[in-house]
Amino acid sequence: MDEVTYRAAYKSEWDICMDLAWRTFLKFDAPDYPQEGIDNFREFVTDEVLKNMFHSGEYQLFVAVCAKKIIGIISLRDRNHISLLFVEPVFHRQGVGTGLLRTLTEYMYSEMGQTSVTVNASPYAVGFYHKMGFEDTDIQQLVSGILYTPMILYI
Known part of the structure; x- marks a missing residue:
């Protein structure tokens, strides 16, 4: 694999990023979810309000x-709160998710003074987050058709 670099997303990359999230969600997460x-999830990744928040700096994307x-x-x-974490399937289990998480937590700690990060982990991602040191804060939830386990990591 060529070298992987990590950085803040450019405004022009929003649609590419949300397409990656949608395609990966369909392959790995959607089978566990009801249609709702x-x-x-589709509404979330195509939401113009979210896109505008990203463009104004209120929603960070790496x-x-x-x-x-x-x-x-x-x-x-x-x-x-980690809102989205998705990696192209051919790059799974090659350290890309770990690198993204490290990039985000370093930014949160150094730029924002945060000492913890939360996530609502999909069933597919629970093992990854546990491996990264996250702890469950509650049992698995089903809210608006979204199945997740709430977790926290102390940075």
């Missing part, structure tokens, strides 16, 4: 880039 959850192609994304909302 799939529809709600990317992993390999050979000039975005291969992974991670986003932050409300200063301490």
Whole structure:
């Protein structure tokens, strides 16, 4: 694999990033979700309000880039909550998700003074987050068709 670099996403990359999230969600997460959850996720990644928040700096988005192609994304909302973390399937289990998480937590700690980060982990991602040191804060939830386990990591 070529070298992977991590950086803040450019405004022009929003649609590419949300397409990556949607395609990856369909492959790995959607099979566990009822139709309501799939529809709600689709609305989320196509929401113009969210896009405008990103453009105004209220919603942080970081990317992993390999050979000039975005291969992974991670986003932050409300200063301490991972909103999206997706990696192109061919790059799974190669450290890209770990690199994205490290990039985000370093930014949160150094730029924002945050000492913890939360996530609502999909069933597919629970093992990854546990491996990264996250702890469950509650049992698995089903809200608006979205199935997740709330977790926290102390930075």
